[in-house]
Amino acid sequence: MTRWSIGDLAKASGLTVRALYHYDEIGLVVASERTASGHRRYTPDDVRRLYQVRSLRQLGLSLDEIRSALSRSDSLRPIFEAQLAALTAQAHQVEALRSRLTALLDGHTTESLLSTLEMMSVYESYFTADQLTDLRSRAAAMGPEAVEALKASWLELVKQLRQHMADGTPASDPRVVELSRQWDALGAKFTGDDPAIKAAAQRSWEENKTSISTQIGWPADNGLVEYVSQARAAR
Amino acid sequence: MTRWSIGDLAKASGLTVRALYHYDEIGLVVASERTASGHRRYTPDDVRRLYQVRSLRQLGLSLDEIRSALSRSDSLRPIFEAQLAALTAQAHQVEALRSRLTALLDGHTTESLLSTLEMMSVYESYFTADQLTDLRSRAAAMGPEAVEALKASWLELVKQLRQHMADGTPASDPRVVELSRQWDALGAKFTGDDPAIKAAAQRSWEENKTSISTQIGWPADNGLVEYVSQARAAR
DNA sequence: CTTGAACCTCACGCCACGGGAGGTCCTACG
DNA sequence: CGTAGGACCTCCCGTGGCGTGAGGTTCAAG
Incomplete structure (x- = not known):
């Protein structure tokens, strides 16, 4: 038995018959021979190629990448390096999402989860409108983790801040004032230290406050923004 | 302007017009109103919903998950927790791939990259053939990282081992013998400490050696397996 | 009134297959 | 030698989240 049927090869390799059909269709691993009736016969060379493909798939490469990797063996290393870079980037993204979700789950009540998210989303939009490119490049410079x-x-x-609001702490309370200072400091990190950009961002914020946030009638968070404004005024 | 056109909303939210069409199509964010000629008019409530959707998307949720998350706000927390678990699992997978690629790039020549992978792939298949379920459960017990x-x-x-072969070190050399011992120890970790399973794996290995690896005529690694066999015999 | 931008619907493409329909072929058993 | 049932064949639709046209209508500014 020097030729393999598709079913036997599927069992031996742990792939499905359908996957082998697919590899055949796209010309990645083609059965070199057929029986008179059209059944696929895989030669030892075909089997070898399949195992190469399988090993590269386990590294997360796409079928197209595998195809070009197998076309010239000297292209393996750059492709691996690219894949490593992509995986590193993906690891950072996943880690970023994880930290955000952890912070959310850890610190917020069930009710405030959605409105908090919504507020962040809208707040981000304030800047993506006009200075979008500017902020994107700044974000790129800081790195996704930062x-x-x-x-x-x-x-x-x-x-x-929400806790203080719920407790009825006045906006002029030193603790709240301190938090408002941190709020602005955070905003400054977003907008950078350049006063011109800062001013532009501030203008953008003020304009949009009357366009988006009042339009959608922020239920709880409109109050929060007001609260911060009052605390800021108390400085 | 208390209603938003689709283009303005796209600009404000940073999404594409096509994405908004898509959300409308699947009923996730529907423009509540239309002009007489059929142009979408998004109400403030629609806008609010869009920002909620966008914020949940940024956490990596699928549109279906977002739909159910928004249908009942009390389902947010379990969905977030599930997403956190999924992200954690994904982080482990990515990390595993990264470590494998790093080990490959760090230690192997361009020529040996592919044959090394192929050998691992075939070697893995020896066990996935018969004791597949057994090994899968063992692997699950050890955890993907292990x-x-x-x-x-x-x-x-x-x-x-490849280095020693290239240097012409005889298989009886103590260093090579030690490596062969480690090789078997590693195999034992794969197959477990149960002697019965070990024997079965060994049999499987021997049988398949004559079926797969000799069939596909391993170019360089056939020699490596031989080399290890000789070193093993020298013990 | 005209033009060009914005908007509409319809529909195919992506990626790596899964799954099913409907038919042919192989093999072991009686 | 017949037959049953498993293995195999091709064709085609579906997945998710849109991108990217094609081809037509409508809006807003000049």
Whole structure:
């Protein structure tokens, strides 16, 4: 038995018959021979190629990448390096999401979860409108992790401010004033230290406050923004 | 302007017009109103919902998950927790792939990259044939990270053995014998300490050696397996 | 009134297959 | 030698979250 049927090969390799059909269709692993009636016969070379493909798939490469990797063996190393870079980037993204979710779950009540998210989302939009490119490049310069760290700090701030609001702490209270200072400091990190950009962001914020946030009638968080404004005024 | 056109909303939210069409199509964010000619008019409530959707998307939730999350706000927390668990699992997978790729790039020549992978792939198949379920459960018990650690150790072993072969070190050399011992120890970790399973795995290995690996005529690694066999005999 | 931008619907493409329909072929058993 | 049932064949639709046209209508500014 020097030729393999598709079913036997599927069992031996742990792949499905359907996957082998697919590899055949796209020309990645083609059965070199057929029986008179059209059944696939895989030669030892075909089997070898399948195992190569399988091993590369386990590294997370796409079928197209595998195809070009197998076409010239000297392209393996750059492809691996690219894949490693992609995986590293993905690891950072996943870690960023994880930290955000952890911060959310850890610090916020069930009721405030959605409105907190919504507020962050709208707040982010204030800047993506006009200075979008500027902020994107700034975010790129800081690195995604730093951006996520900022967002996590922000979540913490919102949590504490909400707590003070719920407790009825006046906005002029030193603790609240301190939090409002941190709020502005965070905003400054987003907008950078350049006063011109800061002013533009502030203008953007004020304009949009009357366009978006009042339009959608923020239920609880409109109050929060007001609260921070009052605390800021108390400085 | 208390109603938003789709283009303005796209600009404000940073999403594309096509994405908004899609959300409308699947009923996730529907424009509550239309002009006489059929142009979408988004009400403030629609806008609010869009920002909620966008914020949940940024956490990596699927549109279906978002739909159910928004249908009952009390389902947010369990969904977040599930997402956190999924992200944690994904982080482990990515990390496992990264460590494998790093081990490969770090220790192997361009020529040996593919054959090393192929060998691992075939070797793995020896066990997935008959004792597949047994090994899968064992792998599950060890956890994916432990499995990846084993594979990384294996890569290191192969690297050193290949080096000795290239240097012409005889298989009876104590260093090579030691490596062969580690090779078997690694195999034992794969197959477990149960002698019965070990024997079965050994049989499987021997049988398949004559079926698969000789069939596909391993170019360089056939020699490596031989080399290890000789070193094992020298013990 | 005209033009160009914005908007509409319809529909195919992506990626790596899963799953099913409907038919042919192989193999072991009686 | 017949037959049953498993293995195999091709064709085609579905997945998720839109991107990217095609081809037509409508809006807003000049």
